[in-house]
Amino acid sequence: MSSEEKSVPTLRPRPVVDRLPRYAAGKPAAPVPGLEAFKLASNENPLAPLPEVLTAIAEQVAINRYPDSVATKLREKLGEYLGVPADDIVTGAGSLGGLVQILSAFAGQNDDGKPDEVIYAWRSFEAYPICVQTTGAASVAVPVLADGRHDLDGMIAAITDQTKVIILCTPNNPTGPSLTKAEVEGFLARVPAHILVVLDEAYTEFVRDPEAVDGIQLYRSYPNLVVLRTFSKAHGLANLRVGYSVSQPHITESLRIVATPFAVSTLAQDAAVVSLENIDKVLARVEELVQERNRVVAGLKKQGWDFPESQGNFVWLPLGERSQEFAQAAEKQALSVRAFGVEGVRVSIGEVEANSRFLSIAKDFVQ
Known part of the structure; x- marks a missing residue:
């Protein structure tokens, strides 16, 4: 039999791969x-990093060397x-990288084959089902309430003997509301101690609700709590x-x-350290974006929109069947x-001109 006549084996990934939802990244206009x-479309900060950070990036020349694998300098600064x-901090490739670490360590398929x-x-964040199912664990998605908030009672009711991890996203991406300290503490009091609770706070710097939870204030009191944050x-x-x-x-071990x-590359670590060294400037720019968010929210409400409270750098329009029409x-x-x-x-809060153009479009879609 010639080599051409030999059958070529079909390579197939694990069955779960075919069942995974596809992550749809925001596209440029x-x-x-x-x-x-x-x-x-991507909840990006429309402002470039601080000049001091860009200088630190430009000065990094040791690209031929591996980075410090435990990001000692960054963890100490954090x-x-x-x-x-510092030992309570574990770095990762974005907060998503941190979530993958958590799921890899605490959820998956057991030796008996049960997930x-x-x-x-x-x-919520569309990467959650992808990350969960990739580990071999099973997703239990609890619908948010009509106001875009977590249904915490529903999440408690969903706990079974197989539950290993619960993810709380605050502010919730993409709907916008944040969880309060009282809500999270009440929730943690009802969660069995052997279940890990992840508080995903990727947008925490944009939160202005005085009652909002701050995971860093809570984690010392709750041995089953992990807080996720990002420089993105x-x-x-x-x-x-x-x-x-x-x-x-x-947990960190x-x-x-x-x-x-x-x-996390040395370049990324150095950039993050310099950004923290100039945190007042970072937070001042965040406040500018929050003021833009306030302007957008006020403009939408003046048009007659009813939408969830926004505590992130984005707003959510519950357009239903008209969602694709609005995007077009x-x-x-x-x-x-x-x-x-x-x-x-x-819709992310972006440049002033972009936000104004968004408001102009939105007035034709008020329901």
């Missing part, structure tokens, strides 16, 4: 003659800023992929075992927004 294009022991269960609100949003370092989790040592070696209308005006099926549209 298509060019429109006469209009500057703006991307409002420890100073947050007022926590663990991971509970999260839905709709407020610090404008999304492209460098640097995030971290904060939890007690009995497991996270370090499963962490991808060298996931925005595209015609050189704006890219993020439509989620027939549920709604998430």
